[in-house]
Amino acid sequence: MNDAATPTDPKQSELLRTARAVVACLRFESRRSLSIPRLATWCLLALFPVGIVTVFRYFGEMPRPEVWALMLFLLIPESMCLLGLLLWMAPHLQSELDGKTWPYLAVRPHGRLIVFLGKYLNAVVWTALAGLASLSICIYIAAPLMVDAGVMFQTLAALVVLSSMGYGALYALFGVLIPKRATLIAVGYTLTGELLIGTLPAVVSEITFQFHFRCLLRNWVDFTIGADETRLLFSEAPSWQHLAIIAGMIVGFLALGIWLIQVREYSIQDEA
Amino acid sequence: MIEFRHVTKLYGAVIGVNDINLELPPGAYGLLGPNGSGKTTLLNLITGQLNPSLGAVRVMGRRPGHAASLRRLGFCPGYEGMYANVSGFEWVTYLLELHGFSRSDARRRAEQSLERVGMTDAMMRPIGGYSRGMRQRTKFAQATAHDPDLLILDEPFNGLDPIGRHDIGEMLRGWIRQGKSLIISSHILHEVEAITGSFLLIYGGRLLASGSAQEVHSLLTDVPREITIATSSPRELAQILIAEQLVEGIRWESPDCITAATRHPLNIFRRLPELIAEHSIRVTSLRSSDDSLQSMFNTLLRLRRGDRFSRAARSQPVEEAAHE
Known part of the structure; x- marks a missing residue:
């Protein structure tokens, strides 16, 4: 290979160059995302939990502190983050793979890996930022009615980040697995897997992200819930165990997605 | 590479x-x-x-x-x-x-x-x-x-x-x-x-x-070359070219234009002026595209497809070929 074809310092490792390219992809995607429709969607997404919390705070009955925690959990990490990722993860990956930009990107060294991770990080960052903005405003509004608003914020903020990373990894996998139906599959899974199976008082719910997020919420926020309810909907496992399972699922989904995007053929242009 | x-x-x-x-x-x-x-x-x-x-x-x-x-x-x-x-x-x-x-x-x-x-x-x-x-x-x-x-x-x-x-x-x-x-x-x-x-x-x-x-x-040395001739009497000219054994096949491009396939194009170029003078046939244009890549490409494609243009045409009477 001639010098001209060697990008940057030859002493730099392949890993470092790839990591830098992932950051470049994230920056490029974020820059492209700064459009009025995208920003308007982001604002709407961040404000819809705020609207509901405002209605409860000023016009409804005063919920118990633990109900505030559950409500914010269901509104932000379990609804807003899911919606954000449904909008920004699978469809964006799908449009790249289906679209005609893919060959430009895939013929770059490690291009497939870089684009997969760059788009994943972009979706996670945009969703997590919307979640954290929404959470901050909601906690501000509801803080007078909470026992410990600081702990609540920290707990839910961590769950927002975990939710964005977890569901993002899963939807990214859907995006490379079935590109043409990725959004449909993601919506289908969310409704049946996370919203239906995830809330079943049965062992099967433990395969969902929602179960582990819920258990972390109970472990980190001091809940006063009846013993029967606890037995059915939560596990007694320590937080580190749930965190390890979530991390394993994220890494597993991402690894599977990376493997698929490396080996599958996405060149679907018309034959010239 | x-x-x-x-x-x-x-x-x-x-x-x-x-x-x-x-x-x-x-x-x-x-x-x-x-x-x-x-x-x-x-x-x-x-x-x-x-x-x-x-x-x-x-x-x-x-x-x-x-x-x-x-x-x-x-x-x-x-x-x-x-x-x-x-x-x-x-x-x-x-x-x-x-x-x-x-x-x-x-x-x-x-x-x-x-x-x-x-x-x-x-x-x-x-x-x-x-x-x-x-x-x-x-x-x-x-x-x-x-x-x-x-x-x-x-x-x-x-x-x-x-x-x-x-x-x-x-x-x-x-x-x-x-x-x-x-x-x-x-x-x-x-x-x-x-x-x-x-x-x-x-x-x-x-x-x-x-x-x-x-x-x-060099792959095409044994492949007939094509000469396209526009004339007022295509049928008569085709009959003459075949009778003189100057071509191996004739194809009608249009009512007043034929394409002749031959392994010896120079023979046609030499004999054609005297033949058309002798039979009072008017030729308005004569074109050989054999030196172009296009011709080579077309010929190879026809060979690949198994289109034995020249041999098939040669075995047909001119009258039948004219109606193709």
């Missing part, structure tokens, strides 16, 4: 390329074939976007898609597919960063590359506002900005006006003069011929011929 070993690519039951055996040393090659012949499949196999169903492909000694070979490869797809809302400069910079260049290096190289293709004035404008020629130049800039050893272009002349075609042709000739390798796919034969003398002919997923123009010509 590139090696295909019994490579077949299947799309379900459809064959993309069929048992291709090929070894290409560094150089410039034109990949010629009609639409749907397998050109893009072949290029996608080289760039690693497709995997062969059978056989093996090696690019610069490695499997296609390997980071080390991709680092030395520049690819210009046959379609545009660039983001409309980013500028040419941002697009080329981004692709260089994906290639592994630092941001500052990428910006510098993108600027230089766009300048080389004459896009300096427009490079900060969104690609969505570019003309076809400007987009083609931008594509060329992104493919060459990292200074690859091998440049692959899929139908680079498509949709370009004559000036655009000339400019791209000049850029490609400049590229070859630098000693770099090139594979250019096209169905516009004279433009490829103007860029390189080595080519690969592909049809129906099969490689019909490869090598220099002279090498392919």
Whole structure:
């Protein structure tokens, strides 16, 4: 290979160059995302939990502190983050793979890996930022009615980040697995897997992200819930165990997605 | 540089390329074939976007898609597919960063590359506002900005006006003069011929011929050449040419135009003036396109298809042939 074809310092490792390219992809995607429709969607997404919390705070009955925690959990990490990722993860990956930009990107060294991770990080960052903005405003509004608003914020903020990373990894996998139906599959899974199976008082719910997020919420926020309810909907496992399972699922989904995007053929242009 | 070993690519039951055996040393090659012949499949196999169903492909000694070979490869797809809302400069910079260049290096190289293709004035404008020629130049800039050893272009002349075609042709000739390798796919034969003398002919997923123009010509020594004659008396002229055993077949192109196939075209050229004078036949034009790549391509395609034009026509009486 001639010098001209060697990008940057030859002493730099392949890993470092790839990591830098992932950051470049994230920056490029974020820059492209700064459009009025995208920003308007982001604002709407961040404000819809705020609207509901405002209605409860000023016009409804005063919920118990633990109900505030559950409500914010269901509104932000379990609804807003899911919606954000449904909008920004699978469809964006799908449009790249289906679209005609893919060959430009895939013929770059490690291009497939870089684009997969760059788009994943972009979706996670945009969703997590919307979640954290929404959470901050909601906690501000509801803080007078909470026992410990600081702990609540920290707990839910961590769950927002975990939710964005977890569901993002899963939807990214859907995006490379079935590109043409990725959004449909993601919506289908969310409704049946996370919203239906995830809330079943049965062992099967433990395969969902929602179960582990819920258990972390109970472990980190001091809940006063009846013993029967606890037995059915939560596990007694320590937080580190749930965190390890979530991390394993994220890494597993991402690894599977990376493997698929490396080996599958996405060149679907018309034959010239 | 590139090696295909019994490579077949299947799309379900459809064959993309069929048992291709090929070894290409560094150089410039034109990949010629009609639409749907397998050109893009072949290029996608080289760039690693497709995997062969059978056989093996090696690019610069490695499997296609390997980071080390991709680092030395520049690819210009046959379609545009660039983001409309980013500028040419941002697009080329981004692709260089994906290639592994630092941001500052990428910006510098993108600027230089766009300048080389004459896009300096427009490079900060969104690609969505570019003309076809400007987009083609931008594509060329992104493919060459990292200074690859091998440049692959899929139908680079498509949709370009004559000036655009000339400019791209000049850029490609400049590229070859630098000693770099090139594979250019096209169905516009004279433009490829103007860029390189080595080519690969592909049809129906099969490689019909490869090598220099002279090498392919040598394959055709035993193939009848075609002479198209416009005349007021095509039937009479056809009868005379067959009776004189000057042709091996006749084809009617139109009511006043015939194409004669012959292995000895010079005999026709020598005898035709006296024959038409003798029989008072008026010939308005006479054309042989045997020296062009187009003729060679058409002949090879017909041979590949098993179209025994000359022999079939020779065995028919002129009257019957006239009604075809």
